[in-house]
Amino acid sequence: MSMIVVKDLAKSFGTNHAVAGVSFQVAEGEAYGLLGPNGAGKSTTINLVLGLLGMDGGTVTVGGQDLSRNSAAVKRMVGFVPQEIALYPSLSARENLVFWGRMYGLGGERLHQSIARALETVGLADRAKERIETYSGGMKRRINIAAALLHEPKLLIMDEPTVGIDPQSRNHILETVKGLNARGMTIIYTSHYMEEVEFLCTRVGIIDHGKIIAEGTLDELRRIIGHRSRIRLRLSSNGHRVLERLRAIKEVEKVEEAAGEIVITTANPAGVLPAVTAECTENARIQSVALEEPNLEAVFLHLTGRALRD
Amino acid sequence: MKALIIGGKDLKVFSRDRTGLMMNIIMPLLLILVLGSALSNMVSDKAPSIGRFDVGVVDESGAGGSAAVVSSFREVLSQPSLKDLLNPFTMSRDEAESAMRAGKLAGAVVFPKDYAAKIMSGQPASLEVLFDPGASYLKTTILKAVAQGYNDTVLAVQFAMQEAQAQVQAQTQAQAQAQAVPAPEQQLAAEMARRAAELGQQISAKLQAMSPRIREETAKSSGVVNATQYYAITMTVMFLGFAGMTGLQSIIQEKDQRTMGRILAAPGSRLEFVAGKFLGVLFIAASQFIVLMVGTHFIYRVDWGSNWTGLFLLAAAYAITMSGLATLVSATTSNVKAAVTVWMLVIQVITALGGGMVPISQLPKSMTRIASVLPNYWATMGFFDLVSGETLAHLMPTILGLFAIGALSLAAGAWRLARDQERRG
Ligand SMILES: Nc1ncnc2c1ncn2[C@@H]1O[C@H](COP(=O)(O)OP(=O)(O)O)[C@@H](O)[C@H]1O
Numbered sequence: 001m002s003m004i005v006v007k008d009l010a011k012s013f014g015t016n017h018a019v020a021g022v023s024f025q026v027a028e029g030e031a032y033g034l035l036g037p038n039g040a041g042k043s044t045t046i047n048l049v050l051g052l053l054g055m056d057g058g059t060v061t062v063g064g065q066d067l068s069r070n071s072a073a074v075k076r077m078v079g080f081v082p083q084e085i086a087l088y089p090s091l092s093a094r095e096n097l098v099f100w101g102r103m104y105g106l107g108g109e110r111l112h113q114s115i116a117r118a119l120e121t122v123g124l125a126d127r128a129k130e131r132i133e134t135y136s137g138g139m140k141r142r143i144n145i146a147a148a149l150l151h152e153p154k155l156l157i158m159d160e161p162t163v164g165i166d167p168q169s170r171n172h173i174l175e176t177v178k179g180l181n182a183r184g185m186t187i188i189y190t191s192h193y194m195e196e197v198e199f200l201c202t203r204v205g206i207i208d209h210g211k212i213i214a215e216g217t218l219d220e221l222r223r224i225i226g227h228r229s230r231i232r233l234r235l236s237s238n239g240h241r242v243l244e245r246l247r248a249i250k251e252v253e254k255v256e257e258a259a260g261e262i263v264i265t266t267a268n269p270a271g272v273l274p275a276v277t278a279e280c281t282e283n284a285r286i287q288s289v290a291l292e293e294p295n296l297e298a299v300f301l302h303l304t305g306r307a308l309r310d
Numbered sequence: 311m312k313a314l315i316i317g318g319k320d321l322k323v324f325s326r327d328r329t330g331l332m333m334n335i336i337m338p339l340l341l342i343l344v345l346g347s348a349l350s351n352m353v354s355d356k357a358p359s360i361g362r363f364d365v366g367v368v369d370e371s372g373a374g375g376s377a378a379v380v381s382s383f384r385e386v387l388s389q390p391s392l393k394d395l396l397n398p399f400t401m402s403r404d405e406a407e408s409a410m411r412a413g414k415l416a417g418a419v420v421f422p423k424d425y426a427a428k429i430m431s432g433q434p435a436s437l438e439v440l441f442d443p444g445a446s447y448l449k450t451t452i453l454k455a456v457a458q459g460y461n462d463t464v465l466a467v468q469f470a471m472q473e474a475q476a477q478v479q480a481q482t483q484a485q486a487q488a489q490a491v492p493a494p495e496q497q498l499a500a501e502m503a504r505r506a507a508e509l510g511q512q513i514s515a516k517l518q519a520m521s522p523r524i525r526e527e528t529a530k531s532s533g534v535v536n537a538t539q540y541y542a543i544t545m546t547v548m549f550l551g552f553a554g555m556t557g558l559q560s561i562i563q564e565k566d567q568r569t570m571g572r573i574l575a576a577p578g579s580r581l582e583f584v585a586g587k588f589l590g591v592l593f594i595a596a597s598q599f600i601v602l603m604v605g606t607h608f609i610y611r612v613d614w615g616s617n618w619t620g621l622f623l624l625a626a627a628y629a630i631t632m633s634g635l636a637t638l639v640s641a642t643t644s645n646v647k648a649a650v651t652v653w654m655l656v657i658q659v660i661t662a663l664g665g666g667m668v669p670i671s672q673l674p675k676s677m678t679r680i681a682s683v684l685p686n687y688w689a690t691m692g693f694f695d696l697v698s699g700e701t702l703a704h705l706m707p708t709i710l711g712l713f714a715i716g717a718l719s720l721a722a723g724a725w726r727l728a729r730d731q732e733r734r735g
């Protein structure tokens with residue numbers, strides 16, 4: 001059964017068609033990733049789904065309830081983690097959570113239990129009395145998530161919840177979200193980091209210029225680029241003769257040189273690697289070798305000719 | 311419910327904001343102290359004490375026995391119970407007005423055209439009170455009370471005389487008697503003069519009951535409205551005006567911090583959000599008012615009178631007016647930062663116009679005239695009235711007027727904001 005159905009969503013800001021007909025469905029218990037570069041229309045899509053922006057067209061149905069007809073019921077089912085840290089800096093983490101819990105109609109014992117559970121989930125129970133403004137970026141992000149969990153939403157919508165934090169905090173957050181999903185919570189996760197989406201999500205929509213340009217499971221998406229891997233090489237000296245020789249190797253599809261790096265595209269990286277190293281060491285020293293499995297970054301590049309991140 | 315939670319949260323956030331507390335609590339307290347001591351001469355120049363002040367008595371009532379009526383009024387003023395307060399001078403309206411313009415006269419009581427004749431024929435009549443808007447509010451209050459007290463008694467005496475006359479006429483049917491008896495105005499004046507002592511005492515008692523300050527003054531005839539009290543009121547009004555803007559800024563802040571989006575993502579309407587922010591302003595303004603009132607009372611010994619209901623209603627009405635206007639201003643401009651700056655400036659200008667910086671008595675008349683249509687002037691005068699013992703009923707028009715302006719502008723502003731939000735997101 002679908003937790004959320006989004007159909008033909010559209011929103012323009014003047015002549016800028018920020019969201020131009022976005023449709024997707026997320027099944028109950030699924031973790032759905034919305035992957036796209038900055039300005040692709042992820043946040044606008046999320047704001048439309050939450051009813052924070054008036055839509056120009058389209059429908060949103062959550063748990064069988066139409067957003068335009070019964071927004072209160074929809075909002076009760078949804079937890080929202082905004083892209084920005086939407087907390088009151090001068091209040092403590094607990095005070096913030098009390099406020100956000102009350103916004104969802106929680107009170108009394110139930111509120112306190114939810115707060116304890118949410119703090120437990122994000123691992124900040126021992127720091128709850130401190131003011132948000134004294135927190136590190138990563139801790140703020142964690143409370144930002146905790147605030148969305150208090151009313152035990154069926155659907156958790158997270159808009160780039162890891163922007164601008166250290167790798168350790170990011171891993172903590174990713175693990176937390178994975179845990180929530182494992183316990184049955186449906187997740188929509190937007191990001192421009194393909195690693196996050198690959199780690200968390202079972203299905204992904206790739207969004208660009210306000211449109212979903214590809215959608216499917218990770219495997220389905222990788223199939224778009226035919227499961228090709230890339231080998232990146234850095235040599236002490238590059239001669240164009242090396243490139244010619246590499247191109248001659250069997251099963252090597254493409255050899256390019258970019259920014260001092262040689263990029264080899266192949267469907268069989270393990271098979272060609274010995275021949276590649278042999279050709280290279282003949283004329284120069286190999287400074288580094290990297291093997292890139294087919295990933296969403298490559299898919300995006302393939303579809304748009306641009307990188308996910310600039 | 312949601313609105314209350316948001317308002318409560320705003321008060322908490324306000325209490326955590328050190329710069330905000332400095333600006334909104336410590337600053338006014340310091341300003342009151344500084345202005346109060348620096349400008350104490352100016353305030354007390356004009357109002358050294360109520361001790362004894364000049365009052366004009368203007369007779370425009372014309373012919374008949376009116377001169378006798380007017381002199382009975384002077385008789386009342388010269389009673390021992392009132393003569394320490396008032397020093398009457400007979401003069402023309404022009405003289406009175408130019409003396410007031412020159413700041414030499416607090417006010418005048420005018421006997422209007424045909425006053426005595428009207429009274430005698432049983433028509434409604436009342437005395438006109440002129441006063442210098444820059445004069446001490448206390449003097450004005452005294453003047454009004456005296457005129458009112460006299461007028462009430464005149465009406466009562468006239469009524470009694472008519473009753474008596476009707477009886478006499480019915481009994482004797484003697485028309486010629488009218489010849490022997492003095493003119494009715496003369497009778498009235500004589501009766502008023504006879505009652506002068508009693509009336510003087512009545513008015514004095516009423517004045518004392520009205521205000522603890524007058525009670526003190528009539529007892530020892532020393533300085534009234536001291537500069538600190540004056541500035542405690544004008545500065546409180548000014549800072550309540552700033553509070554309107556504080557609320558507005560906090561809406562902008564919720565937008566910037568994206569907490570607004572998060573609040574709106576929870577079940578509930580935009581209207582509840584606006585109502586919550588509005589309650590926040592009200593809570594903040596109320597606590598600011600309480601702190602300033604209690605603070606000035608204990609630190610500077612400022613007398614705020616005892617009409618707490620009136621004080622709070624007036625403060626609330628004024629805070630509502632100013633936050634309503636602030637919401638409206640911000641809703642109709644795209645550049646909110648500029649709006650905040652302009653607002654701060656406007657508040658200071660209208661405070662100055664209304665005598666908040668330099669006492670009203672030192673300002674040109676034209677300024678006071680402009681100020682008199684501004685809500686901050688109403689609020690200031692309202693507070694002056696309240697601390698000098700005016701009743702809540704007397705203040706009701708001011709309070710309701712302020713409430714109405716506030717409610718209207720808030721509604722208009724909220725509507726604009728909500729519509730804007732919908733478009734811009
Ligand atoms: N409130 C707004 N007013 C005008 N343009 C906007 C607004 N919000 C977003 N946009 C524009 O819409 C496009 C999509 O933005 P956004 O949804 O924030 O992208 P993403 O979240 O994927 O980075 C961008 O071109 C952005 O400039």
Ligand SMILES: [Mg+2]
Binds near residue numbers: 043083159160
């Ligand atoms: Mg975004």
